[in-house]
Every structure is written in C-alpha cells, then in structure tokens.
Amino acid sequence: MFHVQNLTKKFDRTAVVKDISFSLEKGNCVALLGANGAGKTTTLRMLSGLLKPNGGSITFEGAEPGADIRSYIGYLPQYPVFHSWMTGKEFLVYVGQLAHLTKQEATERAEYYLERVGIANVGNQKVGKYSGGMKQRLGIAQAMIHKPKMIMLDEPVSSLDPIGRREVLTLMEELKEDTTVLFSTHILTDAEEISDALLVMHHGEILEQGSLASLRDKYQSAKIELAFKTFEEEQLEALKALPGIGEVTANRDGIICLVDDTEQARQAILTKVTQENWALTDFSVSKTTLEDMFMEVVNK
Amino acid sequence: MKQFMTIMRKEFLEYWRNFSWIWVPVVFIFLSIMDPLTTYYMPIILDSVGGLPEGAVFEIPELPAPEVLMMSLSEISMFGVLIIILLTMGTIAGERKSGIAELVLVKPVKYPIYITAKWLAKIKLFLTAFIIGMLVSWYYVNLLFDTIPFTDWLLTVIFYSFWLVFVVSLTIFYSTLLKNPGLVAAVSVGTLIGMSIINSIFSHHLTWFPNSLSSHILELHKSGSIPSELWGTAFVTIVLSIGLLFLSFFTFQKKELA
Numbered sequence: 001m002f003h004v005q006n007l008t009k010k011f012d013r014t015a016v017v018k019d020i021s022f023s024l025e026k027g028n029c030v031a032l033l034g035a036n037g038a039g040k041t042t043t044l045r046m047l048s049g050l051l052k053p054n055g056g057s058i059t060f061e062g063a064e065p066g067a068d069i070r071s072y073i074g075y076l077p078q079y080p081v082f083h084s085w086m087t088g089k090e091f092l093v094y095v096g097q098l099a100h101l102t103k104q105e106a107t108e109r110a111e112y113y114l115e116r117v118g119i120a121n122v123g124n125q126k127v128g129k130y131s132g133g134m135k136q137r138l139g140i141a142q143a144m145i146h147k148p149k150m151i152m153l154d155e156p157v158s159s160l161d162p163i164g165r166r167e168v169l170t171l172m173e174e175l176k177e178d179t180t181v182l183f184s185t186h187i188l189t190d191a192e193e194i195s196d197a198l199l200v201m202h203h204g205e206i207l208e209q210g211s212l213a214s215l216r217d218k219y220q221s222a223k224i225e226l227a228f229k230t231f232e233e234e235q236l237e238a239l240k241a242l243p244g245i246g247e248v249t250a251n252r253d254g255i256i257c258l259v260d261d262t263e264q265a266r267q268a269i270l271t272k273v274t275q276e277n278w279a280l281t282d283f284s285v286s287k288t289t290l291e292d293m294f295m296e297v298v299n300k
Numbered sequence: 301m302k303q304f305m306t307i308m309r310k311e312f313l314e315y316w317r318n319f320s321w322i323w324v325p326v327v328f329i330f331l332s333i334m335d336p337l338t339t340y341y342m343p344i345i346l347d348s349v350g351g352l353p354e355g356a357v358f359e360i361p362e363l364p365a366p367e368v369l370m371m372s373l374s375e376i377s378m379f380g381v382l383i384i385i386l387l388t389m390g391t392i393a394g395e396r397k398s399g400i401a402e403l404v405l406v407k408p409v410k411y412p413i414y415i416t417a418k419w420l421a422k423i424k425l426f427l428t429a430f431i432i433g434m435l436v437s438w439y440y441v442n443l444l445f446d447t448i449p450f451t452d453w454l455l456t457v458i459f460y461s462f463w464l465v466f467v468v469s470l471t472i473f474y475s476t477l478l479k480n481p482g483l484v485a486a487v488s489v490g491t492l493i494g495m496s497i498i499n500s501i502f503s504h505h506l507t508w509f510p511n512s513l514s515s516h517i518l519e520l521h522k523s524g525s526i527p528s529e530l531w532g533t534a535f536v537t538i539v540l541s542i543g544l545l546f547l548s549f550f551t552f553q554k555k556e557l558a
Contacts, residue, residue, distance in 0.1 A: 048406045068408040075406040081399035085317045097306040098407040142403060 001026040001180065002150055007056035009042050016042045018204040019056070024150065029176045031191035032184040033294065034201035040184035041078060043201070044152050047182075048075040060149065071099065074143030074151035074179075078158070080135055084128030088138050089114060091127060092145055099146035106145070113141035117171060133164035140171065144179070151175065153183040157190055169194055188290045198290075200297050208297045219293040221246075222262045224269060227254030227282035235278065242268040254282060303409060304417045311421035320425060324383070328433030331379055333440055335371035339363060340444040365446035366521030369453070372437040373460055373514055376430065381467050381492065384426050388471040389484040391418050392552070397479055412549045415476065419545060422468050427461055448521070456517050459530060462537040463513050467492070469541040469548075476552040508532040510540060 002024040009017040017039045024030055034040050045051040047058060049070050060072050082091050089110050096106030114123040117137040122130065130138065136156060143151045156172065157165040173194050175181055185191050191198060198215055200208040208215065228235065231250065239257055240248045244264035248257045259265035262285060273280050315321050338345070342360055392415065395401040405414070438453045470491060474484045499511035506512070507529050516530040 050402060050406060070406055070408040073406070075402075077399065077402045079399060080403060082403065083314070083400060085314060090313075094306065094310055095403065095407050098303055098404065098409050100302070100408065139403075146407070 001061045003057075003059045003061070004047070005057045005059075007043070007046060007058065008054045009039075009046055009051060010054050016204050017046070017053075020201075020204075020206045021056075022199055022206060022209055024180055024182060025197075026149075026180055027176065028196045029172065029181040029183075029194055030197045030199060031195035032182060032199045032201060033186070033188065033191050034184070035186055035298075038186075038201045039204040040186075040201055041154055044075070044154050044182070044184055048073055048152055050075075062149075071146070072149045074146070074148040076136075076139040076143045076151070076153045076156060078154040080139035080142075082127040082135065082138065084126060086127055087124050088119060088127055088130070088134075088141075089123040091138065092142055095142050096145045101146060109145050109147075110141075113144055116144075116174075117141045118167070133160055133167070136160060136164070136168055137171070140168070140175070144175065148179060150180040150182060153181065155185060156183055158185065158187065165190075188294055192290045200294060202298045208293075215290075215293060219296060220288050222259050223286060223288055223292075224257045224259055224262070224265060225254055225282065225284045225286065226257070226269070226280065229279035229281055231255075238272060238276070239269065242272060244268060258288070304413050307409075307414060307417035308421045311418060312424075315421075315425055320387070321428075324387070324425060325429040325432045327383060328376065328380060328429040329436045330433075331375040332372040332433035332437035335375055336368045336437060336440045336444060339368060339371065340440075363445065365441050365448050366452070366518065368441050368445050369434075369437060369448060369456065369521075370514065370518055372434065372441075373456070373517070376433065376460075377463070377514065380430070380433075381464070382489070384422075384464065384467050385471050385485050385488045387426075388422050388468055389475060389488065390481040391422065391472055392475040392548075393479055393481045393484050394475075397481065411552050415472065415548050415552060416545065419468060419472050419548075422472070423465055426464055426468065430461065430464060431457055452521055452524075455520060455526065459513060459517055459520075459534055462534050462541070463510060466510055466537050466541045466544075469544040473544040473548045473551070476548045476555070508536045510537040513537065 004023070005021045007017060007020050008015060020043065032040050032043065042051065046053045058069065060069060063069065063072060082088075086094070089107075092110035092113065093103070093106045096109055097103060101109065111120070111123070114120045117140050119130075119134050119137050119141075122134060127135070127138065136159070140151075140153070140156070143153070153172070157168050160168060169190060172181060172183065176194075183195075192212070195212060197211045198209065199206050210218070226239075231254075236248055236250055236255065239245060239255065242265065244259055244261040245268070246258040246260055248255060250256075257265065257269070266285065270283075272278075390397075392401075395404070405411075434453070434457050438448060441448060467488075471484060471488045474487050474491075475481070478484050478487065495509070496511050499506065499509050503509070503512060510533060512529070513533050516527055516533055519527045520530060
C-alpha cells in the first residue's frame with residue numbers, strides 16, 4: 001500500500017538515512033525500531049513531507065497522481081506543541097479544516113476523536129493546562145482527524161509514565177482497526193507488544209525487516225540461563241564443550257547458553273553440574289527475546 | 301480559499317485572546333496624539349514646571365496643522381514600526397521554532413496560503429490600529445490647530461498605509477528566512493535603518509524610494525493635490541511588498557520545515 005524506495009537524507013554531507021527501502025501493508029501496525037540517533041525521526045519527517053529527501057521515492061498505492069501526499073497521512077511528532085491559548089477542541093477543528101473538512105465535519109470529528117482518545121472531558125479547556133499524556137492523546141486525535149490512510153507516530157509513548165504509556169498503547173492497538181500505523185520507538189517491549197511487523201534501523205540503515213512471527217522464526221532460539229554461587233572461568237569452558245550447546249556467554253547475573261536441542265542440553269548440563277558439584281542457584285529454560293535479536297542484528 | 305479563511309480566523313482569534321485588538325490600537329492612539337497635544341500645551345507645561353527665567357521671551361512658532369499631523373506619522377514611523385516588527389517577527393519563525401508549524405504543515409496546507417493569510421491578518425490588525433490612531437490625531441489637530449480637509453487626511457492614511465504594509469512584508473520575509481524571532485527583528489530594523497541612510501544620501505536620485513513617502517505626503521498637504529512622486533513612491537512600495545511576499549513563498553518552499 002505504501003512504498004518507500006532508496007530514501008536518503010544527508011545533513012551537511014553526513015548521511016543520516018542511507019538508502020532505505022520498505023513497504024507497508026494496509027491495516028498493519030509497524031514499529032520502526034532503533035536506538036537514539038538511528039535516523040528514525042528523520043525518516044518519519046521525510047515520509048510526512050516535513051523534510052525533503054536527497055534521494056529516493058515515497059509512493060502511495062491508490063493516491064491520485066500529483067496529489068498532496070500529506071492528505072493521506074497523519075503525523076504526531078515526538079514532542080507535539082500546540083497553541084496553548086486554544087482549547088483542544090478548537091485545535092482539532094482548526095487542523096481538520098486545514099485538511100479540507102468543512103467546519104461542521106471538523107467539529108463532529110473533533111468531538112468523536114476527543115471521546116475516542118479519552119480527553120472529551122477537557123476538550124473545552126486551554127491546551128496550556130494539559131498534562132503530557134493529554135497532549136499526546138490530543139496529538140493522536142489531530143493525526144486521525146482527516147481519516148488518513150496512514151498515521152505516523154514518533155516515539156508516542158517514550159515520554160509518558162507507565163500508566164499513560166499503557167493507555168496510549170491500548171489506544172494505538174485500537175487505531176489499527178481504522179488505519180495503518182507506523183510508529184518509532186527505542187523500547188523493544190512496546191514494539192513487541194502491539195506491532196505486527198518490525199523495521200530495525202541502525203546508523204541510518206534498515207538492517208532487518210519483517211513480520212514479528214517471521215523474525216521470531218529467524219532469530220529466536222532456546223536458551224538456558226544458569227547461575228552459580230561462585231563463578232569460575234572453567235565453568236564456561238566446560239559448558240561450551242557439552243553436546244547441544246551453542247554459544248555461551250557470562251554476565252553479571254549468570255551464564256547464558258544458547259542451545260540447539262533443549263532436551264539434550266538440559267540433561268547434559270544437569271549431569272555436569274551434579275558431577276562437578278557446582279552450587280547451582282538458578283536454572284531456567286526460555287527463549288531469546290526481541291532484545292537479543294536486536295543486539296544480534298545491530299552487532300552483526 | 302477555505303484554508304485561507306481558516307488560518308486568518310485563527311489569527312484573529314489569537315489577537316482577541318491575547319488582547320492585541322485592544323492594546324495595539326491603544327498604543328497607536330497614544331503615539332498619534334502625543335505630539336499634537338504636547339506641542340499645543342507646551343507653553344502651559346513650561347509654565348507649570350517652573351517656566352522660563354524672569355524676563356526671557358520665548359516665542360513658540362505657530363505650527364501649520366498638516367505639520368502637526370505629520371508629527372503623528374513620524375511617531376508611528378518610529379515606535380509604531382518597531383511595535384509592528386516586534387509583533388510580526390515570530391509570525392513564521394516563532395511557529396517553526398516552537399514546533400507548532402510541524403503539526404500545521406503536515407496537513408495539506410499550501411505554503412503561499414499559509415504565509416499570505418498570516419500576512420493579511422497582521423496587516424488588518426495594524427491598519428485598523430493605525431486608522432484609529434490617525435482619526436484621534438485628526439480630531440485633536442482640528443480642535444487645537446487648524447482644520448485639515450477629510451480628503452487630505454484620508455489620502456495621508458491611505459498612502460502611509462503602504463509603508464506599513466511594506467514593513468509587515470519585510471518582517472514576514474525575514475521570518476520565513478530565519479528561525480530566530482529576535483534575529484528577525486534585528487535584521488528588519490537593520491534593513492529599515494539602512495534604507496533610511498540610503499534615502500538620505502541619494503534622496504535626489506531616488507525620488508520614488510519608499511522612505512520618502514512621508515515627505516511626499518507633506519507635499520500633498522501643501523499643494524492640495526497628489527504629487528506625481530507620491531504615486532511613483534506608492535507604486536514602488538507596493539511592488540516591493542508584493543515582491544517580498546513572493547520571495548517569502550520561495551524561501552519557505554525551499555526551507556526544511558522542521
């Protein structure tokens with residue numbers, strides 16, 4: 001539905017976004033994942049028309065040729081700023097009218113979306129009095145007001161407290177029903193929680209992309225975490241030598257073994273522990289998380 | 301056109317909410333009547349603050365009414381213009397700096413519409429204030445000095461308005477070019493000072509230079525008809541204003557908005 005091809009952006013000859021390409025499916029919720037400074041905001045700003053790319057193309061399926069691409073998208077910047085002397089509802093009606101709605105349509109939709117994002121009770125108060133969470137919701141409402149084909153949210157939950165975060169995530173999950181959502185985040189659990197697909201960005205490049213399921217298939221492996229009362233270097237070596245065990249790493253909390261065959265590895269490890277009489281304090285079998293995948297992709 | 305009205309209505313609402321519609325006219329009234337009143341009451345003021353030494357004879361010349369009206373204009377051309385610049389400097393630059401522009405310009409807003417609507421809203425505000433100020437000034441000049449015919453007053457206001465339009469256009473142009481409102485004000489004032497220097501050096505060659513508007517307006521009062529230089533100067537001022545407006549579209553279109 002939405003295609004980005006070879007998009008590039010340079011600031012003073014330093015490429016911030018390097019030749020990225022991706023497509024979005026209709027009705028998907030896609031997370032643009034990356035550390036601070038990876039180029040996420042720059043990418044979203046280019047897609048929203050605020051920045052001009054140095055190269056590449058952005059196309060919408062079904063868009064009339066020569067049409068203003070901004071009619072099809074809604075955008076929420078990381079730190080949305082409103083006219084503080086306006087009320088939330090006035091602002092929504094204002095931007096609605098800018099997006100070619102009639103005054104009546106804009107008013108109706110403003111009321112609807114104020115209700116929808118849960119700030120109908122403060123709709124007639126000045127935005128200057130809003131809390132951070134309320135501004136974020138108003139921001140989402142203004143992005144939705146002209147029923148865009150796609151909304152882009154830049155770090156929509158990063159600045160919120162845990163409760164506000166939860167509420168906005170739930171809201172985004174609901175918005176998926178109406179439109180395509182592309183949001184950037186550096187928080188992996190948020191991405192994992194509500195997105196259908198991921199774009200992993202690092203140093204201006206998209207290193208990995210795909211649906212959540214396919215990425216899990218590709219990267220997820222079983223792992224066994226161990227902790228001992230006392231840690232010795234030779235334990236690592238001994239574990240590495242066991243059958244069914246791949247990479248072994250140690251961190252502050254203990255030892256992590258990536259395993260090929262969980263059953264075989266578990267037996268081997270437990271046997272070894274008993275033989276050597278190591279003081280085992282923790283033993284757990286789990287799967288690698290998106291964070292592990294992220295680290296793997298980024299460090300490749 | 302609908303977008304144009306939307307933006308302009310929003311600007312007017314803002315002028316109501318921050319009381320611009322009240323205090324800007326009040327300031328212009330104050331600027332306009334200050335000189336006529338102090339000139340007229342000067343002898344009384346001098347008397348009451350202790351006056352002149354015993355025996356000193358101090359003739360205060362009788363000023364013709366048009367010159368007193370021109371005093372109002374000269375106050376406006378100093379402080380009025382400064383207020384206009386300070387209130388206009390953030391029009392575009394401020395919205396971009398604060399980040400509001402990000403939310404407005406991701407909507408399908410045509411940039412020339414965005415700029416022109418703000419330009420016209422400012423002009424309406426300032427011209428309203430200017431006309432009210434000059435009306436009050438006209439009233440006092442007629443009362444305290446001599447009668448100025450209505451048509452002369454009207455022509456004065458109309459022709460001087462072009463200068464104020466030019467000031468707004470200039471400031472808006474810098475406001476699209478630069479991101480810092482304070483810098484916009486500094487550069488605008490600098491440009492006006494530069495223009496007035498050029499005008500005073502080359503005034504013989506540049507009879508149509510915008511800065512000479514007021515001297516041509518004074519001619520109008522003396523001769524009772526519109527001098528051709530006034531037409532020419534007005535024409536140049538309008539062309540420059542429109543040129544600056546189009547230049548603003550151009551710079552804004554080329555700029556990175558965020």
